[in-house]
Every structure is written in C-alpha cells, then in structure tokens.
Amino acid sequence: MLHPGELAVQARAGLSRDPRGSAVVGAAIPPVAAEFLGQQRMLLFGAADEVGAVWAGLLTGETGFVTVADEETIFVDALPGAGDPLGGALATGRPVGLLALDPACRRRMRVNGTVRRDGRRLVVHTDQVYANCPKYIQQRHLTRDGTEAARTAASVSGALTAAQRHWITEADTFFVATLAPGLGADISHRGGNPGFVAVTGDRALTWPDYRGNSMYMTLGNLEVYPRCGLLFLDWERGHTLQLTGRARVDWDRGRAAATPGAQRLVDFEVERVVQISAASPQRWSFDGYFRLNPA
Numbered sequence: 104m105l106h107p108g109e110l111a112v113q114a115r116a117g118l119s120r121d122p123r124g125s126a127v128v129g130a131a132i133p134p135v136a137a138e139f140l141g142q143q144r145m146l147l148f149g150a151a152d153e154v155g156a157v158w159a160g161l162l163t164g165e166t167g168f169v170t171v172a173d174e175e176t177i178f179v180d181a182l183p184g185a186g187d188p189l190g191g192a193l194a195t196g197r198p199v200g201l202l203a204l205d206p207a208c209r210r211r212m213r214v215n216g217t218v219r220r221d222g223r224r225l226v227v228h229t230d231q232v233y234a235n236c237p238k239y240i241q242q243r244h245l246t247r248d249g250t251e252a253a254r255t256a257a258s259v260s261g262a263l264t265a266a267q268r269h270w271i272t273e274a275d276t277f278f279v280a281t282l283a284p285g286l287g288a289d290i291s292h293r294g295g296n297p298g299f300v301a302v303t304g305d306r307a308l309t310w311p312d313y314r315g316n317s318m319y320m321t322l323g324n325l326e327v328y329p330r331c332g333l334l335f336l337d338w339e340r341g342h343t344l345q346l347t348g349r350a351r352v353d354w355d356r357g358r359a360a361a362t363p364g365a366q367r368l369v370d371f372e373v374e375r376v377v378q379i380s381a382a383s384p385q386r387w388s389f390d391g392y393f394r395l396n397p398a
Contacts, residue, residue: 109323149280186257311365364397
C-alpha cells in the first residue's frame with residue numbers, strides 16, 4: 104500500500120517517484136533476520152494507548168526471548184513492566200512497531216505489524232520487516248543483566264523537570280514511535296553527539312533530521328498523524344524516560360543550516376512525561392560514538 108504521508112515527504116525532499124518506504128517493504132521474515140532476532144536481549148516497541156497517545160517503550164529478556172514462529176509471526180516472551188503507559192494497551196490487533204537493536208555491532212532491524220497478548224507473551228504478526236544501516240548508532244556493550252528489574256513507581260507529569268531536561272541534553276540516543284491510523288505503527292532510532300537534542304523549554308524539544316535511508320517512514324507518519332512518543336534510556340543505570348506529545352517537521356532550510364548535519368528540524372511538544380527508575384535490569388558500557396556523527 105502506498106503511504107500518502109511518505110509520498111508527500113519524499114516529494115518535498117526532492118526525491119524521484121521511484122517506489123520506496125512502505126511501498127517496497129514486505130512482511131516476510133528472512134532467515135538472517137530470524138537469526139538476528141533470536142540473538143537479541145533488548146527490543147524497543149511503539150504503539151498508541153487507549154486514547155490515541157503514542158508511546159515508545161522497552162522490553163528485555165534473556166537470549167531467545169524473541170523467537171520467530173513462522174515467516175510472518177514473532178513471539179516475544181516479555182510484557183511492558185509496571186508503570187509503563189502501554190502496560191495495558193497492547194490489545195488484539197493493535198498496530199505496533201518493533202526495533203531490534205544491537206549497539207555492540209551497530210546492527211538494527213525494524214518490524215511493523217499488529218500485536219496481541221497471549222498470556223505472558225506478545226504475538227506479533229508482521230506487515231513490514233527490514234534492516235537499517237548503522238548510521239548514528241553509538242557502540243555499547245552489555246555489562247550486566249538480570250531476570251528482573253528493581254523498578255520504582257513511575258513518576259508522571261505534564262512537563263520536564265530540570266533533571267530530565269539535563270538528561271535529554273546529555274543523551275546521544277533516543278527512540279521515536281509514530282503511527283499512521285489505518286497504515287500502521289513504527290519505531291526508529293535517532294542518534295548523534297550529546298546535545299543533538301535541544302531542550303527549548305520544559306515542554307519543548309527540537310532534534311535534527313540527519314541524512315538517512317531516504318524512506319522517510321517516521322516523517323511520513325508524522326505528516327498524517329503528529330502524535331508520537333519518545334524514549335530516552337539511562338544506559339548505565341537502567342532508568343527510562345518516556346514522553347508523548349506532538350511533533351512538527353520544520354522545512355525551513357535557513358533554520359536547519361544552523362545545526363550541523365541537519366536537513367530539517369523536528370519540533371516536539373511534550374504532553375506527558377513518565378520516568379521509571381531501574382526500569383531495565385540491563386547495564387551497558389559506552390564504547391564510542393558513530394564516526395560520522397555530525398559535529
């Protein structure tokens with residue numbers, strides 16, 4: 104199916120009319136992708152809650168917690184933890200985006216489809232399966248993992264605290280979940296040197312859209328549905344910071360020119376903030392920035 108949002112963004116970016124984006128992505132899981140999924144200890148996911156707010160979240164487990172049942176079905180032996188805003192929202196048939204990311208080897212794979220809960224696991228039926236290049240992935244290695252995280256109660260607010268604003272300005276990575284009603288959900292990775300996400304107020308962020316794979320699946324979803332969710336990880340301590348709100352792409356080249364590497368800027372308005380301490384049992388070491396991060 105042609106995605107009207109992707110087509111509009113690709114045209115505005117000056118790309119040819121050759122099919123790309125959702126139009127060229129199939130549902131089948133290749134054997135190499137199945138093998139990669141089975142090796143993962145971390146899975147990012149994005150979906151909308153019952154009122155249409157979009158969130159990005161984190162699932163973790165031992166090697167093998169993600170398995171491929173057949174070429175269009177994935178089992179995930181994990182559920183969103185206590186306090187996660189999507190904890191009760193993954194109903195039968197709900198659109199979901201998955202991102203398998205291995206920071207150690209800078210590999211990633213995206214899976215979009217629909218999800219249903221089956222007891223203590225999630226069952227995902229795929230619509231789109233595809234790999235992305237290693238651009239802007241910072242290298243990290245898993246140094247510690249456990250079976251359970253010592254989660255604390257979620258802190259929920261309508262604006263960012265000073266500590267959360269500092270967290271974001273120091274971040275080199277975040278994840279953005281988007282949705283196009285009737286067309287599906289998606290979650291993607293964004294990375295850069297610390298400071299690449301600018302905090303412009305207690306409810307406002309801006310980040311650069313760097314040169315990528317020219318599929319524009321994230322921006323295409325935002326073109327038709329501005330609600331989206333962001334996830335920032337504290338890699339060393341396992342804390343999570345989840346934001347939901349609305350994003351707008353600014354195509355002003357003059358404004359983008361002031362930010363190294365930016366082709367355009369994305370402005371985000373915060374509507375709700377959820378912070379959970381020790382949400383993940385995993386701890387990751389930092390080993391180096393991607394060598395082509397704009398600076």
